[in-house]
Amino acid sequence: MSTTAPRPESTGSVTDELVTANQEYARKFTDPGMDARPVRRVAVVACMDARLDLHAALGLRLGDCHTIRNAGGVITDDTIRSLTISQRALGTRSVVLIHHTGCGLLDLTEDFRHELELEVGQRPSWAVESFKDIDQDVRQSLARVRTSPFLPHRDDVRGFVFDVTTGLLREVG
Numbered sequence: 001m002s003t004t005a006p007r008p009e010s011t012g013s014v015t016d017e018l019v020t021a022n023q024e025y026a027r028k029f030t031d032p033g034m035d036a037r038p039v040r041r042v043a044v045v046a047c048m049d050a051r052l053d054l055h056a057a058l059g060l061r062l063g064d065c066h067t068i069r070n071a072g073g074v075i076t077d078d079t080i081r082s083l084t085i086s087q088r089a090l091g092t093r094s095v096v097l098i099h100h101t102g103c104g105l106l107d108l109t110e111d112f113r114h115e116l117e118l119e120v121g122q123r124p125s126w127a128v129e130s131f132k133d134i135d136q137d138v139r140q141s142l143a144r145v146r147t148s149p150f151l152p153h154r155d156d157v158r159g160f161v162f163d164v165t166t167g168l169l170r171e172v173g
């Protein structure tokens with residue numbers, strides 16, 4: 001599939017388009033017979049940003065890795081939950097964290113949470129996890145993984161910033 005190919009005009013919902021695409025996918029699909037344990041024993045935590053094609057950017061193939069994505073690619077309790085299951089139940093050993101330039105979280109502050117509370121009358125239990133300094137946020141995320149008592153494998157944990165204009169990763173030490 002080309003990412004630049006024009007899509008046919010549609011008056012239906014985007015979900016209908018996805019379901020149609022799935023039927024085409026399944027028509028050509030053959031069961032790869034894979035195990036649930038990632039072949040390359042790595043879990044990648046990344047931002048949900050639509051410009052970040054993780055498999056293409058990292059040379060990953062189907063079955064290679066666990067992919068855990070959220071707004072910012074931040075390490076929350078739920079990210080730790082997924083990493084814990086990934087390592088303890090499904091055999092991964094390495095963790096790769098990927099933030100990126102131009103992240104939507106750079107424009108937000110914790111005021112987002114306050115404004116939300118004023119609007120809906122309920123304070124969200126979660127932090128926005130906004131940040132101003134992307135490198136510092138990668139370091140913060142690295143620290144959260146490296147200090148988590150739930151993770152048995154914390155030796156190979158590395159963090160990067162993906163440049164959405166060049167496609168290159170830059171490691172944050």
Ligand SMILES: [Zn+2]
Pocket residue numbers: 047048049071072073100102103104105
């Ligand atoms: Zn982002």
